[in-house]
Amino acid sequence: MRMSKIVRFSADVLFGAILIFGFYIILHGHLTPGGGFQGGAVVATGAALVIVAYSYEEVLHMIKKAGLMLQESAGLVMFAGVALIALGLGTTFFFNYLANSGLLFGMSVPFGPNPGELNTGGVLPLMNIAVGIEVWGGLAIVILYMLSGISKAEEA
Amino acid sequence: MIETIIHVLVIAGLVVSAILVFHFRDLLAAALASALFSFLISLEFYILQAPDVAISQAAIGAGLTTAIFILAIRSTKRYEEDIP
Amino acid sequence: MRKELSILIIVILGVFLALIAVDLTFGAPDNSAMDDYFIRNGQEQAATNNIVTTVVFDYRGFDTLGESTVLFTAVIGVALMYRKLVKGDADENE
16 A cells, blocks of 8 residues: 555655755764754654655565664664773773864864864764664664554455 | 743644644544644744754654554554444 | 543643643753753863763763663564564565
8 A cells, every 4th residue: 555646756855855954963963953863863754754655565675674673783883882992992981082182073172152063072973873873773664664564464 | 021922822732732633533634633742842842942852852753653653544444433 | 420520630630730830940950060060071071062962972871872772672672573474575584
């Protein structure tokens, strides 16, 4: 079962815009309100729009379940791995070892109100990206599994 | 003063949308009214200066929950029946 | 009789919650030592403008790890629950 042509066309058009907005929220998580969880939920909303608009067989051609599962696991492993590297460097767990270091995301920030710079934050942007990938995969695969359940129930 | 008026309008909209969810016999319309409720709550969070929570509420409450409701309505009946 | 009783309960509950909401103050916490510490040192220690993200991912990073684990476990639970339903799929190799 699929929805009407109007719904499918709107889903196709809106999917790209929602995706770009979600990536913006994830990547600017250390500058503007939002972060990994919020941005990942926005991206998963775009995926849910496509999943609701199309039938189960068409969705399976667009999105792979194993890919989403791998994405979710990779996000959690990346999040824990970034935190574990700090232990290898001889500091505490979750220590922000990249902040003020001059390396990747390593610029300093002056105190008080300032316009902000994308290349700051230390490990925080990496963790935002990791959590964003995880939440995206996790919430999308929940909706996909529910769609697969009802498509089986329709046939019976 | 203007802030209080906006608060009262948003909360009145919350009450109206909650009553609409209860009132509709068409379940798809009820799901959309529930999405309107979530959207108004997210607006209230934004007015109370919590933009992080507002983004979460708009994405999960108004987006994903409504998607799950629509999937459930697609697999069952669209109209509510009278309770015997 | 039942209808009047439920309306009475709703009115009492609504008045109770409204009375609580009248006394609320926003933006002026009683104990603010921790907030002041974060606001004063967050930009210098974590090199981030967004103090909320600094608290969530740096000062309280362990909580966020637990939160991610909860989400992961919930998704694994949903996948296990629906596994029998989707077992007949030909294009799935799980």
